[in-house]
Amino acid sequence: MKQHTLPLSIKDGEVSTLSKISFSSNEYNEDWIQNICFNHPEMLPIAEIEQTFNDMIPICRELSCPSGSMDLVYVNEYGFIAIGECKLWRNPEARRKVIGQILEYAKDLSNWDYEQFEKACLNARKSPNQKSLYDIVRERSNTELDESSFVDAVQRNLQRGRFVLMVIGDGIRENMEGLSDFIQRYGNMNFTLALVELPIYKLSSTGQLIITPRIIAKTKEIQRIIYRVFDDIPEEKREIQEVTESKTITENVFFERLEKNIGKQPSDSVQRFIKRLGDELAVYPVVGRGKKLSLNLKSNDETYNFASLQETSEVMFFGIVNKTSELGHPEIGREYLEKLAVIVGGILDDTVSMFSWGVRQRNRKYYSIQTYLEHEEEWIALIKETLDRLREVEEN
Numbered sequence: 001m002k003q004h005t006l007p008l009s010i011k012d013g014e015v016s017t018l019s020k021i022s023f024s025s026n027e028y029n030e031d032w033i034q035n036i037c038f039n040h041p042e043m044l045p046i047a048e049i050e051q052t053f054n055d056m057i058p059i060c061r062e063l064s065c066p067s068g069s070m071d072l073v074y075v076n077e078y079g080f081i082a083i084g085e086c087k088l089w090r091n092p093e094a095r096r097k098v099i100g101q102i103l104e105y106a107k108d109l110s111n112w113d114y115e116q117f118e119k120a121c122l123n124a125r126k127s128p129n130q131k132s133l134y135d136i137v138r139e140r141s142n143t144e145l146d147e148s149s150f151v152d153a154v155q156r157n158l159q160r161g162r163f164v165l166m167v168i169g170d171g172i173r174e175n176m177e178g179l180s181d182f183i184q185r186y187g188n189m190n191f192t193l194a195l196v197e198l199p200i201y202k203l204s205s206t207g208q209l210i211i212t213p214r215i216i217a218k219t220k221e222i223q224r225i226i227y228r229v230f231d232d233i234p235e236e237k238r239e240i241q242e243v244t245e246s247k248t249i250t251e252n253v254f255f256e257r258l259e260k261n262i263g264k265q266p267s268d269s270v271q272r273f274i275k276r277l278g279d280e281l282a283v284y285p286v287v288g289r290g291k292k293l294s295l296n297l298k299s300n301d302e303t304y305n306f307a308s309l310q311e312t313s314e315v316m317f318f319g320i321v322n323k324t325s326e327l328g329h330p331e332i333g334r335e336y337l338e339k340l341a342v343i344v345g346g347i348l349d350d351t352v353s354m355f356s357w358g359v360r361q362r363n364r365k366y367y368s369i370q371t372y373l374e375h376e377e378e379w380i381a382l383i384k385e386t387l388d389r390l391r392e393v394e395e396n
Contacts, residue, residue: 051248059125063121251287304320
């Protein structure tokens with residue numbers, strides 16, 4: 001059960017408590033919530049749901065599709081699409097229907113092409129000066145935006161059903177979190193569904209309203225098994241291959257970009273290596289922030305970062321010496337980097353800030369992940385040795 005306490009307001013040393021506005025209050029309605037979410041998308045924790053969906057630009061409200069009207073539609077400069085459905089949870093019928101509703105919307109979108117999506121968005125905007133979807137996003141983007149790349153990205157995400165779906169409410173009930181069985185029939189799409197709560201508090205002295213958005217739940221990976229059968233091979237020798245998809249859309253996007261840079265076979269080798277790290281050492285990938293995606297290979301509690309794999313294939317290092325210093329043993333982090341440098345034939349670069357100490361080539365370029373995987377066994381043994389040293393220190 002999730003428990004949340006009331007926030008406090010502190011001004012000039014004076015502490016005031018805030019009161020949560022009741023769900024049955026008439027101080028706001030769904031249209032009010034929609035307006036807030038549309039005009040201030042930065043309020044929504046979209047990057048915490050899927051990193052690559054960051055910097056969403058509001059496109060339209062009430063977008064019509066065969067299943068109804070989507071409350072909120074956002075698109076970012078990389079062509080990723082997010083849908084928001086706002087509901088007041090004091091409405092019992094809304095609580096029952098909203099999950100199925102937003103999934104149907106996503107299904108409708110996945111049957112559209114770019115032109116259909118753009119036309120529907122422009123119709124929903126009801127602006128006398130109709131612009132293209134590209135122009136709307138370009139004007140709000142902080143980078144140069146290539147139109148053909150943007151159109152291709154939107155088209156690709158529509159075809160793959162690759163969306164973030166947000167059910168946004170002023171109070172999420174616990175029984176709304178059992179979503180796994182319900183979404184199985186939509187498994188052909190690659191969406192991430194999140195329940196976002198917007199609890200609203202009032203400061204009694206001024207009447208000021210304060211919203212504290214938080215993610216209550218989001219869908220997790222559904223493992224899919226693919227059986228590959230060859231007709232010309234005897235049944236007892238037929239190959240059965242298990243394929244586990246990445247846990248998030250952002251991880252899928254990362255590996256697509258990595259594959260584009262280094263090729264399919266090396267990218268597959270990286271994924272096998274990462275799976276092995278998880279199985280053998282409980283070291284897991286955590287998506288890094290920024291416009292260029294990265295995967296940080298971190299300990300189970302995410303304290304220690306053993307490498308930061310960039311989508312370009314470069315391997316960087318951030319923070320391991322800082323974290324071992326906090327433990328009182330900076331030598332553990334430093335010796336990890338020194339030994340790894342010896343393994344790949346490089347050098348420890350400690351000429352920058354401690355947070356960025358890492359392994360480089362003698363020409364100061366970073367090594368690619370392919371170089372490290374040529375020494376996979378030694379690298380895994382070194383990570384295990386370092387983890388054992390850290391556990392010993394922590395236990396003592």
